[in-house]
Amino acid sequence: MFNLCEKFKVKAVFFCEKSVSLWLIYLDMRKILFFLLPILQFTACNHATRNTQTEQKTVNVPSFSSDSAYQYIQQQVDFGPRVPNTSAQLACANYLSATLKRFGAEVIEQKADLQAFDGTMLHSINIIGIYNPKAITRVLLFSHWDSRPWADNDPKPANQKKPIMGANDGASGVGVLLEMARQFGLQQPNIGVDIIFFDVEDYGSPESSGGQNTEDSWCLGTQYWAKNPHVPGYTARYGILLDMVGGPQATFQREQISEYYASNIVNKVWSQARSLGFGQYFVDQKGGTITDDHVYVNKITGIPSIDIIQFDANSGTGFASYWHTVDDTMKNIDKNTLKAVGTTLMHVVYNEK
Numbered sequence: 001m002f003n004l005c006e007k008f009k010v011k012a013v014f015f016c017e018k019s020v021s022l023w024l025i026y027l028d029m030r031k032i033l034f035f036l037l038p039i040l041q042f043t044a045c046n047h048a049t050r051n052t053q054t055e056q057k058t059v060n061v062p063s064f065s066s067d068s069a070y071q072y073i074q075q076q077v078d079f080g081p082r083v084p085n086t087s088a089q090l091a092c093a094n095y096l097s098a099t100l101k102r103f104g105a106e107v108i109e110q111k112a113d114l115q116a117f118d119g120t121m122l123h124s125i126n127i128i129g130i131y132n133p134k135a136i137t138r139v140l141l142f143s144h145w146d147s148r149p150w151a152d153n154d155p156k157p158a159n160q161k162k163p164i165m166g167a168n169d170g171a172s173g174v175g176v177l178l179e180m181a182r183q184f185g186l187q188q189p190n191i192g193v194d195i196i197f198f199d200v201e202d203y204g205s206p207e208s209s210g211g212q213n214t215e216d217s218w219c220l221g222t223q224y225w226a227k228n229p230h231v232p233g234y235t236a237r238y239g240i241l242l243d244m245v246g247g248p249q250a251t252f253q254r255e256q257i258s259e260y261y262a263s264n265i266v267n268k269v270w271s272q273a274r275s276l277g278f279g280q281y282f283v284d285q286k287g288g289t290i291t292d293d294h295v296y297v298n299k300i301t302g303i304p305s306i307d308i309i310q311f312d313a314n315s316g317t318g319f320a321s322y323w324h325t326v327d328d329t330m331k332n333i334d335k336n337t338l339k340a341v342g343t344t345l346m347h348v349v350y351n352e353k
């Protein structure tokens, strides 16, 4: 993925204009709310008391093990870079499918040959784990599992043609979702859940290539699935993408494409995180505008989807210093961050009815 604000300023302005008009509406609403607030607060208190009592009785959220999630990241990294058309890709695909099956999911491997920006034909494998397949109400959780074939952001030119290990950029989201899958296998949530590990997210054209269609050269596995879902007419209540969710002291801001398509889901996840004491990770601030898998899920399937992604407005790229470098290794994976993300999402999913 990359930071759209840097490279697609025209589109970024579109989102910014939307934000301005929303802000004006918000200011108007504030005036109205000033008068209504005492009444609303009184009503809300009554509801909150009742809801809390109901939830305490019915919702039992299993605890998320960051040790397990860490191990699942390590196991992916141990295969080496999971670059399309390599033996590491096949070995890791087998591992991911087998693990989801072991955790009680119905598994589909969706294979397709997809053409990269440079003409290379890539053998893509999307891996889909299905829980409670008959449930009408569903939540979609997704991450990409491939790793970038080039460390083209590495400061050392000698490293820029090497593949990245993708401990954070790829394996971290998958590791969190595998631990959630383990918990789903032990105690089914009330709703249906689909976990998708998308392939060929990170084969996008390097800046140096100067190629056409730069934006759409990313997220090829997701684009394919969105046009050819594993169930015809597939839909879900909402989708959540996890990308780079394991960095030490990571902060996740409100990413702007998520905000545009699914601000209520951003609110739901960020407020859940805050109530669990993870507000230092899920920061209530405007984030970047990122080309990532959720863009295509939103645009093509219409499932309102958000991106939980580490963002640093002060770095040159918008991402951590080791992003798309050979330093994206296990040394940059922190169990505290995994715990914050995994625990938050467990509470979100298990509270759905």
Ligand SMILES: [Zn+2]
Binding pocket: 001, 148, 169, 202, 324
């Ligand atoms: Zn990447």
